[in-house]
Amino acid sequence: MYDFAFQKPSSVAEAVKLLAGEDARPISGGQTLLPALKHRLDKPATLVDLSGIAELRGIKREGDRLVIGAMTKHVQVQNDPAIKAAIPALSRMAGLVGDTQVRNRGTMGGSLANNDPAADYPAAALALGATFITDRRRIEADDFFLGMFATALEPGELLTAISFPVPEKAGYAKMRNPASRYVMAGVFVAKGPAGVRVVVNGAGPGVFRQTVMESALSANWSPDAVAGIKQSPDGLNGDIHGSAEYRAHLVTVMAKRAVLDAG
Structure with missing residues (x-):
């Protein structure tokens, strides 16, 4: 790895402020970014660890929609009763992500923001017509995925939650x-x-x-x-x-x- 500064904010507002710095990158579960750092394929000046921000975690039912915090881990998506009841396919999908170690570290928001072509969640988000909620705006799934490892997120913009309509x-x-x-x-x-x-x-x-x-x-x-x-x-x-x-x-x-x- 190259040298970098490490910050661990406790709120979305603090994280957004840190991400406004030059060459700052957010890190959630680290399943993609950490290997890139180890192989010196990426060289951020600052890593902003999102794991201490409670408002980025959690799963809740809001009427006919299911809202999942960006820092919610795969294993939580897999086992949450609300998801199993509303969108059981999403629960089953989470249980197929990687292996046990990945499911206990990786996050839904990290996977969607990274948009790896082989990732699972982008398919679910686009098929279900999800809405991506950031610190600045709401982005519909049809407008979010732009190509390989590319999304509509702007520099410094932070994905905070994903809202899924409950399907038939x-x-x-x-x-x-x-x-x-x-x-x-x-x-x-x-x-x-x-x-x-x-x-x-x-x-x-x-x-x-x-x-x-x-x-x-x-x-x-x-x-x-x-x-x-x-x-x-x-x-x-x-x-x-x-x-x-x-x-x-x-x-x-x-x-x-x-x-x-x-x-």
Whole structure:
């Protein structure tokens, strides 16, 4: 690692003030940033540790929406009774993130703000039509994800919570690389206030909606409705673990499984 200053604020206001400094970076669970620091791939002047800010944690039901604090850990999303009752697919998804160590350190907000193409939560947020709440504004999911590791968050802007509308149905399925456990292709399906949405993660350089499958499921919510729909391999990832054509095939398979998961 390179030398850096370390700050641990106790409030959002204090954190925002520190993040306004030159080359300051927030750190939540550290599951992505710490390895980057260890390998000297990143060199922030200041790390702002968000773990001491109580107002960034917690899960609450507000009418027909579920609001989850950005510093809420994966294991808490997995086990929270309110999430299990309102959006059980989100609970099941959290239980599939990484391994036990990652689930006990990583946070929902950290994952969404990082927007790794292989991350799980971006698919859920986009499919459910979530709203991202920051210290400055509210950002709809359709406007939040801009590409690989890129979001609409501005420099110094802090994600504080994510608001999910409660869907009628939702399900998720993914194929994990057996060695790294990263997603090779995942699909989140949802039917709710945002309509029917099918979102793919892991297969390409960012999350994206599969609109042909959305139309099919709008007419007939069943695995058979998507079974014959082929995803184009154009623009999908291809590497030693699987070609773009293989990942395209996985999208259809995972979509069928996700609909089954939704019930």
